[in-house]
Amino acid sequence: MPGWTSASTSLRIARLAQKHREQMLREVKAGRARLAYYEHARAKLDHILAHPGEMSSGDEGMWLGKTAASRMACRYDVAVYSDHPDYRPEWKP
Numbered sequence: 875m876p877g878w879t880s881a882s883t884s885l886r887i888a889r890l891a892q893k894h895r896e897q898m899l900r901e902v903k904a905g906r907a908r909l910a911y912y913e914h915a916r917a918k919l920d921h922i923l924a925h926p927g928e929m930s931s932g933d934e935g936m937w938l939g940k941t942a943a944s945r946m947a948c949r950y951d952v953a954v955y956s957d958h959p960d961y962r963p964e965w966k967p
Contacts, residue, residue: 905951912944 919941922934929937949967956966 912948915941915944
């Protein structure tokens with residue numbers, strides 16, 4: 875094929891590999907952010923449950939919703955690895 879020397883092919887492969895690596899790093903960062911959000915929401919919900927009446931029922935409901943939604947997002951994230959030996963059935967979405 876014209877224009878497809880081994881040097882240009884190697885360069886294209888290297889660029890694709892770098893782009894893929896950068897994308898994977900962004901995906902890992904996003905996953906960590908989702909997990910951190912869940913952990914924050916869960917800690918807030920645990921505090922609410924330990925101190926009933928400290929917040930309005932609307933705020934309590936909001937934190938319950940945030941915790942449930944972020945937990946489900948994390949479960950969908952880990953479902954990709956359901957064939958891994960360390961995957962736990964209770965993590966299923």
